[in-house]
Amino acid sequence: MAGVNLSGIIKRYGAAQVVHGIDLNVAEKEFVVLVGPSGCGKSTTLRMIAGLEEISEGDLEIDGRRMNRVAPKDRDVAMVFQNYALYPHLNVADNMAFGLRIRRMPKDEIATTIAETAEILGLTEYLQRRPADLSGGQRQRVAMGRAIVRHPKVFLFDEPLSNLDAKLRTQMRAEIKRLHNRLGVTSVYVTHDQVEAMTLADRIVVMNDGRIEQVGTPMELFNNPANTFVAGFLGSPPMNQMKAQLTETGARVGGSEINLARPINGHAGRDVIIGIRPEHVTLQPGDQTTALPISLDLVEPLGSEALLHARFAETEVVFKAETHGNIAHLQGVSEVHVPAPLVQIFDAETGRALSLEH
Amino acid sequence: MVDRNTGIGGNPVEEVVIEAGEALRDRAKSYTPDTNWARMVDHFKREWQLYVMLAPTIIWFIVFLYKPMYGLQIAFKDYSIFRGVANSPWVGLEHFQVLFSNEQFIRAVWNTIKISALNLLFGFPAPIILALMFNEILHATYKKTAQTIVYLPHFISSVIIAGIVITAFAPTGGIVNIILGWFGMDSIYFLTRPEWFRPIFVGTGIWQEAGFGSIVFLAAIAGVNPSLYESAVVDGANRWQMMWKITIPSILPTILIMLIIRIGNIMEVSFELVILLYQPATYETADVVNTWIYRQGLQSGQYDLAAAAGLFNALVAFVLVMTANSLSRRFSQTSLW
Known part of the structure; x- marks a missing residue:
């Protein structure tokens, strides 16, 4: 397990600066949720942690090692995407095994890992199905399974529940929470849904316009918002x-x-x-x-x-x-x-x- | 009150979809036609603009594809232009018997099959490979320039293409023979040598059409969900692995559809390019069914025999496309219909 440390992280696209110096320390095993309205820079920040976006300025450390110039595959992070990013031509087992095969893990180890993870996620009976034959919730579980089998140091979640209906979202939210309690992997989770943020997070980071407005536990932010933005954003x-x-x-x-x-x-x-x-x-x-x-x-x-x-x-x-x-x-x-x-x-x-x- | 609506509201897309659904239901409720005829009239009243837009295509099909089918009957008649199609006497399958006992026709059929097979083997993968290569180019200006250069030959007339090929392969002053000369090799008059016709013809076809043909595959690649690549990057895949494990499987349905269409056109070897490049010295390998029909039908005036050959050509193409379609449907769940 590892902590994630962001100091003075800035992101520019040409002349436009979209993230203005993020300082954040995610402790080992902590579940931190980045929340904010659309365009606030939360997904960009997550993608910079994953290595999918270059960091314009500042330092990113994972497990004490500077990661700015390290390729995504060498950062030992696994990411769950908003639209699941499942390979439509592969079945569930092959989707979950994709990253392991790329890393040339022995076949028998892959089979064991897939079986164990499928058991945890309740996917055992769906291993031979293709994504098109699964429900939204099952696809989301496969996406999480693909991340889990890698045994990464950090999980990154990019609005993983936003394509699900309200009922399923509530169910999956609880499953993610249970999974985190069980695996204890450091997690950074992006959402625009304040209910997800409140229910899942050890700490919430409220972002607006490329800046952090406040960081704290859900109840700290609810009871003592640092400003009118946080006060207006959290609570329903x-x-x-x-x-x-x-x-x-x-x-x-x-x-x-x-x-x-x-x-x-x-x-x-x-x-x-x-x-x-x-x-x-x-x-x-x-x-x-x-x-x-x-x-x-x-x-x-x-x-x-x-x-x-x-x-x-x-x-x-x-x-x-x-x-x-x-x-x-x-x-x-x-x-x-x-x-x-x-x-x-x-x-x-x-x-x-x-x-x-x- | 300040910042009241900064939290989460309803999803506007969902609302639009719900409203559209309701509007459709309301429209369905607003008329209850009693009969199929009334329903059809009602449908035309509502959607007539669509049919007006469709009409030119339908008319084109009727005039240029269906109406000429009436003339197909001369394949079974002893056709005379003085008696006309309707009054010429029936001769059954006589023309087909003549065709299949004609060595030149049999040779043309084999030539067509061989050229088509070479086209399929080398010409079909070429645009796919080009599209995959374009997809790997990261520099936008370089990519656009390269694409424009390979698309250009498609827009050049076959006559000019043939002129370029004839000039390039000319025994004196042709670039190919000049290059051979650099290596101390003798000049070859490529276009009079039967063994060179097929490679030159297939190569010219690839040069002319591969770039333009790559557009459809580039469009298919553009449709691949970008997060599949991002997910693969995080999983540790390199560009080569992503091409094999994501891009190609994702565009496979498009590849199969294009393959079925290509197989359907297997008997339609580029007629004008053959006419422009071949000569009696290369008939042995260059004469295809369409050029044979052209010579028999138009130059020798045997319209009935040419019609029989054309019908045979079409039947073979029909069987091939049906077979390819059903094989594709069975093995890949992708088909034209």
Whole structure:
């Protein structure tokens, strides 16, 4: 097993710079997920680790060895592609054996490795089938099998579940997690799906416009987003963000004053953006809560929960509320209660989180 | 609110597909024709523009391919241009008996088969090899220049091609004989020597058509999923291995389809090039069925005998293409129909 270290990684295509100095250290056996919107540079970063894209500047180390000029085959990484990249003319066994044959592994060893991996992935009965005769989930398993048989130091996943339907995606997500727990191989996983990122990652790297916005565990990023981008990207629905002004006792949003339950330390009068997670509000007042008067627009039942679409201080907001099997009591909601410690504060100009410590 | 929609939304492609499906269902519901005739009328009303676009091709097929088939009957008649096709008397298979007892015709059939076999052996792989080689060229400008150079001969008239070949192989002043002279060899008048006709003819065909023929294989190569190559690179394959293990198997269906078409045309040796390059001294190896038909039909006026030979030619081609198609379907699951 090995760690992956990226320092000052830059990628340029001609004059256009698309990745602007990535610094990231993936520890041995760690599962790191790069997440961000389309075009943020996450796949390019992964492809630079794989050796499929040249690194314009910076250093890439795998297992302590500089890899910038090392050919992909010598980096000891295995990659799972978004569209599976299975050879259509080969059956499952031959697809899985492809990399091993290229490396001239003895036939009996190949057969044993394929059999063991197929067993792990539940593919034993499909070994003689061609990719066209498999379902999407089975193809994805074959793609993973092809990576696993190589026993690489690092697994690279490039949006491997994005071609699957929602149900299968959930299943495969769990399988990948189980597989990682079992094999313990260092993994870098790219996705644009924040749910995949939250559920799979030991640490999440949120990227935007070729830069890292924040690195941390899923709950660190969820509870303490470093800026408005991360706050808006993680969470479904995303965090409600509204312009506000700090006062001596809290934050003024439109005509309402929200209790922040923390010292303002001379920041009064400062323009900020406050963030409230949809799931953090309650319908009943509680300890250190502020009542927000809302104008309810729509109730979307999701089963055990419902989404309340409303307007507050001339801003569209979405909150979550429990249904207890019925949404009738939600139709007339005119105010929600926000617990002060859970309100996030960001600088209005930079979008960065404010601590208000001094 | 800021950055509300930076998270994951619905997939726009999925939405378009769903909408298209719904539109089709709605259209299907909007009419319920009672009979097949009503359904057909309704179909033409909706899709008439497509049929208008199709019409020139259909008309071309009828006028130039189906209508002339009426004249095929003279292969079984003692045809006279004064009596016409309909009034000439039937003679059964007499022309075919004459054909198969004619040594020149039998020789032409064998020549056609031998030239076609050489064409298939050397001419068919040439564009595939060229396409694979083009695919390995990484420098874009060099690749485009090389492609343009090899495509050019296709656009040159056969008359000029034959002129170039005749000049190149001329006994005095021809580039080939000049080169032979450098090595102290005597001049050879290639185009009067029967043993040289086939290599020159097949070589000329490759030079003229291999480049242009490579386009279809290049298109097939362009259709290969790039991530197959990326995956192979990560697995450690080199370019040679990728060509054998990914490119060629991926374009195999295209290769087989082109092979079936080629086999269907096996009796159609490039007629005008043979006419332009052969001479009585090389008839022994150069005279093919089509040139024999040309001489008998047009120059000697034996239209009925020429029609019989043409029909025989077409039947052989039909049997060959049917056989190739069914073999390909059985062994590779690829077929023209």
